[in-house]
Amino acid sequence: MSFAIFMQYLIGGLAMGAIYSLIAVGYSMIWKSMGLLNFAQGPAVMFSGFLGITAVTLIPKGTNPILATILIVLFACVVSALIAIISHKLVHEPTLKTALKMRNINYEKMNILVATLAVGIILENTAKLIWTGEPRYFALPIGRSAIIMGDVVFSSLNMWILGVAAIIVIFLQVFLFKTKIGKAMRAVAQDKEAAALMGVNVKKSLQATFVMAYVLGAVAGILVSPIIFAFFAHGPILGIKGFSAAVLGGIYSIPGSIIGGLILGVLESLGASILGSGYRNAVAFVVLIAVLLIRPTGLFAKKVSEKL
Amino acid sequence: MLKKTPMQFQINKVFSLTLSLVILALLIPFFIGSRYVFHVGIMALMNLLLVTGLFIMTGLTGQMNLAQAAFWALGAYGYSIMVKSGHSFLTAFFVVIALGIVTGLVLGIPTMKVSGIYFSMVTIGFGEIVRIVLLNWQNLTGGGLGIREIPKPAFFGHVLNATSDFYIMAIVFVIPCVLFALFFFKSNLGLALKASGSNKIVSEAVGVNTFQMRVIAIVLNSVLAGLAGVLYAVYYGMLHPDAFTSAVSFSLVQMLVVGGLHSFVGILLMTPVLSLAFEYLRAFGEYQVIIYAVVVLLCVIFCPIGVGGRVEKFVRDRYVRR
């Protein structure tokens, strides 16, 4: 493989990896604070891609491309946040409440699993209903040009994705460590009861965590749809890949999830170049299983001894 | 804390009652005689077999299995490939069982240290890998075209072709498996399995080899799902990987939870009901899946022990003497 082609695969992989990172962080945040695996994350990402398509039709032609993109992203974020709040209130809170009444942990886990699965299915099929079941083409106003560096040619969209993702990561750091809400979310993720005793409104924090995760997913959805088209069946696949990324990096660690996403993106891209595009998705699953069997806590997790 | 009634008391009375109900229900299609009813019956029986496997693995032993469709697919494809290369039904049947055992061992043994939610992740990965392999291994599985024209088996000289024939075959397959499951649950082995799922550390402290129990549960699940695959291949006569997606696995898990994670009686009652409901919702066209998902969601929120579990509890509270 020539250097130029390798670089192209690498850049493409990093860009997809950035997308996976965003999804992975969403999983990680919800897992840390609620012990929930949000199976609706992937469908939510896919859903926001469709929201982008609608947003594009709403924006008047001739608007500055960057402004237009920002508006599209905002639209998707706001609607996704609404979905997050609604699904949290309607589904998660009642399920968690009834689960707490049962003392049997198995019920609690399975019920929440099935509940988030159901939400994911509803999102998926609503998308299918509203925007038909066919893959829809979606182009952002930005990122349409090609960048040429010597022999290496790649779409500027990749640069935009990496740029946006980097900005979001920085924003996330600031948010989680400097703002009150962010600190509250971290406190709740570490120890719900202690946080409550410290005066943190746990319920609102959990809601905020949820919204945060969905908003991240929304941005990811907007960024990824130009590459892979908006298609309802992408939901679960994106979900599993984002999830593999989180597991790879360590589902308890947000920086880990980010790096895990990048690694996964690159591995997938290189793997597809070797094995053929049909097996592209398989890379994520092989990585997932390998990580779970060898080091379930992920690459970057601190070793925590479990006391009985 | 409300006092809950024991679910296990005089269990055999309730089991026998449910089993009789189920057997009676099985006879209904013969009286109606329409092809569609037989079809729904076959679907319900296949689902029952699949959910029974799930019950053993997830309900009893606590290993969340989100890839039941993959086990199902392996059985279906295994059978079809054998039969299309000229082997007899019996050979193919035993190959499927062997394949089920091997799959169970492959999934169960390396995952010794993996438990709980992480195990469910492994199953998801496993499920998708199986589907991708089925889609891409053209020479063996026909890839995107699938397998067609699977020859129908013949029993007692009669080649199966009417839907009612397949219905009878489904009964012959599924009911013994269900009976086996019932006997298994109340046996020493079943109890040990249940204990290892209920509390791993404590059961180890009294001598239960929880690892062995987990492997047995996965193998049983794999074999039962494989048998359901044989049914599928025989009845439909053709296979395609798209019939065995993760969405299918999820809907099976939904059936398990709505039936009752720990209540086999609940499963026996609810699986046919849910299969029927799903078929009935077909009339709503595109809204079918959404309405079904909403119904499942409501069941999970309001009946955490499963609708079937609630029913079983109700029956035991009211009609079973202490």
Place this chain on the structure above:
Amino acid sequence: MTVMSEDKKKIDEYVLLTQNVTMSFGGLNALEDVSIGLKEGELLAVVGPNGAGKTTFFNVVSGIYKASSGNVWLKGKDITKTAPFRIARMGMVRTFQNLGIFDNLTVIESVCVAMHRKCLKKQPFMTMREFLNPWGKNKEKAIDILDFIGGFKGIENELCINLPYGFQKYLEIARSMAAEPEVLLLDEPAAGLNQGEKVEISKIIRKIVSSGVSVMLIEHDIKMVSSISDRIVVLDYGKQIADGIPKDVICDPKVVSAYIGKPVSKAEIKPCNPEGFFEHTQKTGSVYE
């Protein structure tokens, strides 16, 4: 594994023996150089302030943790690296401080699980007769054990999680006995019980010891422990600080210092009389036979 001859003699002398066991988690030593031996037919209590490492000790002995260094011997066999279920089958069963019950099982089923190993060899699957009449030999034996412990009349078919807390504690002991152990490790069996229940459970424990089982007991209630144990070992911050008969141990200045938190001298300790502490037993008759 080569063993020195004096060591071997020591190993044979004790039915359960730990030798220089150290257990470290990261940089923290939960146990340091602990060597405790349990003689056959003896009731040995392991006490110490919170965080002393008592439950960790049990976890190492019962195979849940592998000791960072040192050995554990059961009836002459090295079980340092053996899996917990195998240790249980070799004859050592334990209870748990707070994890101890099966969520989905009834009382009778909990007890039967412990017996399953012996039954599995004869008959893993259910026969038709058992299907029609579920109260077979297995269950009768379980009822016998429940009667031996006492107090379970009429609630055999209750789900374990429905039982009152005290009954759950008794059930744990009954379940452990059903596995026919030679060594029984009880982790705070009297935690959360009231005084009357403590007397009851003390009687049950002594009954178990009399029936030939060697028992090692973790408890916080010094009064209870000193009135029923043959010997007491005290742990503090993972180290052994005392080992002897109750009378000596509870008056030991090192032990008192550990509990109070500041050093005391022998002169400051009032002369103590362990039998006198447990007034109940004086009135109702000693739990010693």
